[in-house]
Amino acid sequence: MNKDQVNGRVKTVKGAVKEAAGKVTGDRQQETEGKVTKEVGKVQSKWGDLKDKLTK
Numbered sequence: 864m865n866k867d868q869v870n871g872r873v874k875t876v877k878g879a880v881k882e883a884a885g886k887v888t889g890d891r892q893q894e895t896e897g898k899v900t901k902e903v904g905k906v907q908s909k910w911g912d913l914k915d916k917l918t919k
Contacts, residue, residue: 865915871908875901 878901885894 865911867907867911867914869911871904871906871911874904874907876904878902878904 878897878899880897881900882894882897885891885897
């Protein structure tokens with residue numbers, strides 16, 4: 864695993880937690896920020912996967 868894969872997965876989890884907290888508290892801004900962070904994490908993780916495949 865490379866750094867992008869790890870950081871991407873961490874961002875995905877952080878985003879999911881933030882999104883859930885926003886839903887529970889009714890804070891739409893926090894929920895939206897969580898969704899964005901989650902998607903950014905997914906993209907970064909996929910980028911890491913691609914880099915890993917290219918180096919092999």
